[in-house]
Every structure is written in structure tokens, then in C-alpha cells.
Amino acid sequence: PRSQRRVHPMARVEEVEAEDASSDDRLAVDAPAPGEDARLAEETLGERVERGAPPWEHPDWYDLHDDAWTAGIEREGEHYRELVLALPPLDALDHLVDVGCGTGKAATQIARAYPGLGRVSLVEPTVAKLERAEARVREALPRAVVQSLSAGVGDGIRGLPSEATIVVATSVLMPTMEYRGGTFADGVDWVLDALSELHGMLAQGGLLYVLETLPPPWTVADVEGPVRRLAFGEFEAALEEAGFVDVECVYRFRDRVVFQASKDDA
The missing domain is CATH 3.40.50.150 (Vaccinia Virus protein VP39)
Structure with missing residues (x-):
């Protein structure tokens, strides 16, 4: 079937993880455990990539991009x-x-x-x-x-x-x-x-x-x-x-x- 032949170029997860931030009503994210914010802040970029962390976990990144995605x-x-x-x-x-x-x-x-x-x-x-x-x-x-x-x-x-x-x-x-x-x-x-x-x-x-x-x-x-x-x-x-x-x-x-x-x- 056509859809089976076309899966590989049309659904690449790296596109999802690469560009911008989310809003809470679009994607439910578990609330961090006590001390979790501090742990996230101490992670290196490499560590975040290794565990597959989405960019919107980072509070500064989120604040920067949350209202700036759409052109208007x-x-x-x-x-x-x-x-x-x-x-x-x-x-x-x-x-x-x-x-x-x-x-x-x-x-x-x-x-x-x-x-x-x-x-x-x-x-x-x-x-x-x-x-x-x-x-x-x-x-x-x-x-x-x-x-x-x-x-x-x-x-x-x-x-x-x-x-x-x-x-x-x-x-x-x-x-x-x-x-x-x-x-x-x-x-x-x-x-x-x-x-x-x-x-x-x-x-x-x-x-x-x-x-x-x-x-x-x-x-x-x-x-x-x-x-x-x-x-x-x-x-x-x-x-x-x-x-x-x-x-x-x-x-x-x-x-x-x-x-x-x-x-x-x-």
C-alpha cells in the first residue's frame, strides 16, 4: 500500500525534537519531582540529548519560544x-x-x-x-x-x-x-x-x-x-x-x- 511505502521519509522524529516549544494544553508533561528543576539545570546538552529530552523541558527555552512560533x-x-x-x-x-x-x-x-x-x-x-x-x-x-x-x-x-x-x-x-x-x-x-x-x-x-x-x-x-x-x-x-x-x-x-x-x- 502507498502509505507503507512512504513511511520512512514522512515521519522523522528528529523533526519533532528540533525546533520550538509547546504549550501545556497541547502536550501533557509530567510535573517534575522535588528537586527535578535543579537537576535539569545541571544537565549538559549532551546529557539531555542522550536521554532524549524534548527541548521544551528547558524553562529558558520554553519562555523564549512559547509565544513566538506562529507568524501572526x-x-x-x-x-x-x-x-x-x-x-x-x-x-x-x-x-x-x-x-x-x-x-x-x-x-x-x-x-x-x-x-x-x-x-x-x-x-x-x-x-x-x-x-x-x-x-x-x-x-x-x-x-x-x-x-x-x-x-x-x-x-x-x-x-x-x-x-x-x-x-x-x-x-x-x-x-x-x-x-x-x-x-x-x-x-x-x-x-x-x-x-x-x-x-x-x-x-x-x-x-x-x-x-x-x-x-x-x-x-x-x-x-x-x-x-x-x-x-x-x-x-x-x-x-x-x-x-x-x-x-x-x-x-x-x-x-x-x-x-x-x-x-x-x-
Whole structure:
């Protein structure tokens, strides 16, 4: 089964133990015995690593990171701006596909940055949002060919765009993965199917840009446990397994990240 073949790159415990802190309501930690705080303070880093201590046990580390993991809604526009800045120059011969376009936030920003863009395809399952996105993009690109398709991704739907030079997916894959439910292995299977569809939309040498929110670093790596978002390394591995090459993180601020990957079937 697909999930059995994909366990090893998708659930690496070191990702869980490497980055940030937890809150008490997310992970129950036994209260220290009398004198335990003093013992922890006297441990060396090597001793903590040897006994497999999670970083959030350290009180200073916890205080430093507890409220600093998420990027914050006030910076959301900056993340989209950084995605636009990461794009190559786009002109009349380019074809942009915005997957899960919503009301056109990403596509409209790209259109305003590159008013000579020749073709845009919008993919979104909610018709009302798709209509608004199309209207916004047509206003920004009056000379471009703008097409729309009411569809989701990752479900084998036919008629998806192809031969695109750029595909963007902004805050689509991870929310959908969580919403579908099931186990983490189920979620990985769906993400790989979705990424394979995005790969199929691209022309040879085309580029994918994915803007997503990572899970907290204290998330447990349990393949048969409840579905959760992919950690940084897991997302990289998923992109590579779906056939993408030259996978690179082109922007990261706390839990928000932009991955760039290219299609090369040679």
C-alpha cells in the first residue's frame, strides 16, 4: 500500500525534537519531582540529548519560544509578497495556474506585479469564490486569457490545466489535508496525489510555488495517529516523491514557508 511505502521519509522524529516549544494544553508533561528543576539545570546538552529530552523541558527555552512560533495574522500580506518576489519574470507567453485560488488573492497580486502576463487559469471548488477571483484577475489583466475551473485537487478530477509555466498553491494543501481527516498516513497519501496533479499541470521546466503553514515542532510523528500537517523535512520529501526536483525553501518566517520546486522529466 502507498502509505507503507512512504513511511520512512514522512515521519522523522528528529523533526519533532528540533525546533520550538509547546504549550501545556497541547502536550501533557509530567510535573517534575522535588528537586527535578535543579537537576535539569545541571544537565549538559549532551546529557539531555542522550536521554532524549524534548527541548521544551528547558524553562529558558520554553519562555523564549512559547509565544513566538506562529507568524501572526498581521504579517499575512508579507508572506504573499515574498511569494511574488520569488517568482521569475512573467510575460505574455507565460501561463499561471492558481490552485485553490479562493477569491484570487495570490493570482491578483501576481497579475499586478506582471501586467504583461498572458494566461491565467484559476482552480477552486467553491463557485462563488471562483467567480470573484476571475473578476479580480480579469480587471488586473484585461488583455490576458483568463480561464476558471470549479474543482478541487487531489481527487483525480479530469480537465485540470496543463502546460503551465508557473503553478501556485497558497494555504491549500495542509488545510485540506487536515479537513479530510483520517490518519497521518491517509493524509500523506492524499498530499502525494495532490502534488502529483500539480506536477502534471506544469510544462517541462515549469515551477511550483507552495505557501503553507507548518505544524508546531512538538507535533508527534505517528504515522497511524491522527492526520496532521507536514513538518518542513516531510514537505520536502513529499515534493521529491511526487516527482519535483530542485526543491528549495525560498522564504520562511516562523511557521510560514514558501517552497519552490521544478518539473524535469528528462
